[in-house]
Amino acid sequence: MAALTRLFKPQFSSLLFHRSLSTLSQTNSSPPHTDDPNDGGSRSFQWVFLGSPGVGKGTYASRLSTLLGVPHIATGDLVRQELPLSPQLDEVVNQGKLVSDEIIFNLLSKRLEAGESRGESGFILDGFPRTIRQAVTEIDLVVNLKLREDVLIEKCLGRRICSECGKGFNVAAIDAKAENGLPGMSMPPLLPPQQCASKLITRADDTEPVVRERLRVYKEKSEPVEDYYRKQGKLIEFDLPGGIPESWPKLLEFLI
Numbered sequence: 001m002a003a004l005t006r007l008f009k010p011q012f013s014s015l016l017f018h019r020s021l022s023t024l025s026q027t028n029s030s031p032p033h034t035d036d037p038n039d040g041g042s043r044s045f046q047w048v049f050l051g052s053p054g055v056g057k058g059t060y061a062s063r064l065s066t067l068l069g070v071p072h073i074a075t076g077d078l079v080r081q082e083l084p085l086s087p088q089l090d091e092v093v094n095q096g097k098l099v100s101d102e103i104i105f106n107l108l109s110k111r112l113e114a115g116e117s118r119g120e121s122g123f124i125l126d127g128f129p130r131t132i133r134q135a136v137t138e139i140d141l142v143v144n145l146k147l148r149e150d151v152l153i154e155k156c157l158g159r160r161i162c163s164e165c166g167k168g169f170n171v172a173a174i175d176a177k178a179e180n181g182l183p184g185m186s187m188p189p190l191l192p193p194q195q196c197a198s199k200l201i202t203r204a205d206d207t208e209p210v211v212r213e214r215l216r217v218y219k220e221k222s223e224p225v226e227d228y229y230r231k232q233g234k235l236i237e238f239d240l241p242g243g244i245p246e247s248w249p250k251l252l253e254f255l256i
């Protein structure tokens with residue numbers, strides 16, 4: 001699937017225009033749009049990674065952002081930075097619910113504006129938009145990552161983060177048998193180096209009941225976003241075949 005090539009066809013080139021999201025919170029309608037390359041906007045990739053909790057959006061979005069030279073912006077990270085400041089937000093997140101659209105618009109606008117002032121253009125968004133109301137920004141391409149649900153749950157429960165360097169690891173050794181038409185799948189753990197091993201923490205929302213609630217909320221609020229982009233012909237779906245060593249080259253081949 002030549003998604004990168006598709007980006008440069010005329011119908012996509014008009015979308016490669018970077019704008020600030022400062023007006024996001026006011027709108028539920030079509031975003032401002034221009035075909036004029038001299039309007040002050042710079043052209044770059046504006047991609048979104050969608051997919052259920054635990055699918056690996058962050059991992060693949062981050063790798064791709066390095067390749068494409070655009071920032072990887074995860075709204076989950078923006079929200080987590082706020083948690084120590086807001087017990088109410090902490091409660092919402094730790095119940096597996098979504099934060100209000102207004103708060104998300106606000107956090108994302110600030111992040112994009114800060115990036116713009118540093119000369120950033122384009123982005124790979126991870127975890128946004130997650131509701132139809134959030135789907136207001138101009139997007140070139142939406143990559144929808146997919147993985148069977150039992151594996152998603154195991155992956156979430158195995159996630160660990162080094163409290164010092166911030167790197168993510170996974171202690172789950174996944175060996176899901178083929179069943180009910182689903183392919184078998186194995187993923188070795190992604191273990192931390194020695195210097196991180198004693199500093200691992202688990203996200204407070206990575207407990208089984210909360211992960212199940214996040215999956216339920218994803219189906220209710222975010223699957224309609226998949227449909228929204230599918231109807232616009234911007235959604236491409238990728239079934240992850242396994243862990244990172246197996247999936248990353250295949251995803252790249254698929255995209256390029």
Ligand SMILES: Nc1ncnc2c1ncn2[C@@H]1O[C@H](COP(=O)(O)OP(=O)(O)O)[C@@H](O)[C@H]1O
Binds near residue numbers: 101131
């Ligand atoms: N776009 C968003 N809209 C609403 N809430 C969000 C959004 N992005 C992140 N959040 C909040 O932050 C939490 C963590 O998000 P994220 O790190 O993307 O986790 P996940 O592993 O569930 O994809 C979500 O469960 C939700 O409470």
